Amino acid sequence: MLLLSGIGPAEDLQRLGIPVVVNLPGVGRNLQDHVLLAGIQYEVQGDLPAPKNNGGESTMWWKSDPKLLCPDIQSVIAEFPFATLELADQVPPNCYTLAPGLVRPASRGQVKLTSSEPTADLEIDMNYLGRDADVQALLLAIDMCRDMGASAAFKEWRKREVMPGKRDKAGMLEFLRMSTSSFFHPTSTCKMGSDDMAVVDPQLRVYGVSGLRVADASIMPTVTTGNTNAPAVLIGEKAAEIMLS
Ligand SMILES: Cc1cc2nc3c(=O)[nH]c(=O)nc-3n(C[C@H](O)[C@H](O)[C@H](O)COP(=O)(O)OP(=O)(O)OC[C@H]3O[C@@H](n4cnc5c(N)ncnc54)[C@H](O)[C@@H]3O)c2cc1C
Numbered sequence: 166m167l168l169l170s171g172i173g174p175a176e177d178l179q180r181l182g183i184p185v186v187v188n189l190p191g192v193g194r195n196l197q198d199h200v201l202l203a204g205i206q207y208e209v210q211g212d213l214p215a216p217k218n219n220g221g222e223s224t225m226w227w228k229s230d231p232k233l234l235c236p237d238i239q240s241v242i243a244e245f246p247f248a249t250l251e252l253a254d255q256v257p258p259n260c261y262t263l264a265p266g267l268v269r270p271a272s273r274g275q276v277k278l279t280s281s282e283p284t285a286d287l288e289i290d291m292n293y294l295g296r297d298a299d300v301q302a303l304l305l306a307i308d309m310c311r312d313m314g315a316s317a318a319f320k321e322w323r324k325r326e327v328m329p330g331k332r333d334k335a336g337m338l339e340f341l342r343m344s345t346s347s348f349f350h351p352t353s354t355c356k357m358g359s360d361d362m363a364v365v366d367p368q369l370r371v372y373g374v375s376g377l378r379v380a381d382a383s384i385m386p387t388v389t390t391g392n393t394n395a396p397a398v399l400i401g402e403k404a405a406e407i408m409l410s
Pocket of ligand 1: 397
């Protein structure tokens, strides 16, 4: 909506014939998402029981490198087969999944308009795995999930590991790329801050215009280290508090 209103990177707007109201180069940039791999598949002994509640009730945070200040890995269990379209035909129906996730991604994507028409499709480049650091962290997360999946604690459930199975480094990298999926937590395309790429100030006011604020997950300078719904609600509550005061 900002881009269509002429608030964004001037060059991009001019190319589409949109009159520039404010040249704000950060609008649509800095796109971040948590990456979720779908996933390490285990065939169950006997029948797969029906999932309880949401079918994914356990999650864990871990560090791919002990020197990190906060965890960068968030893995989840899915009490059902969870695979990308590319891999789904290799997965039997009686599988559960350990899904490695990355919650401190280094990669940044972007959202662009393709036309000045509001109904036209957007160009969304998630740029997942765009930085090698993300690939390396996820390779470690795969190892971690496979260690857990092979542990004695899962013995009574596990019949066999269906995927990825034993692979060399190149094979594991291929599995990583084929299984890459979204955690559904895209944020940060209107980041709050005070540098040249910031879109809103600490009061959530859009730079360069008056009477306009953004209050949603897009203002996060970096995506949170966990699911984004509660933080999005918090941003809304904070915006209400700022405006009332
Ligand atoms: C499939 C899925 C599963 C998820 N699961 C979880 C989870 O388990 N836990 C968790 O914490 N988070 C989860 N999330 C993430 C969470 O839902 C989002 O981070 C959160 O909703 C972001 O809030 P928001 O206000 O920024 O955006 P949204 O909630 O997307 O709100 C944007 C609003 O703007 C409206 N809108 C869009 N365009 C226009 C327009 N042109 N004019 C007027 N209105 C417009 C939309 O209709 C929508 O109501 C999930 C997301 C998805 C998609």
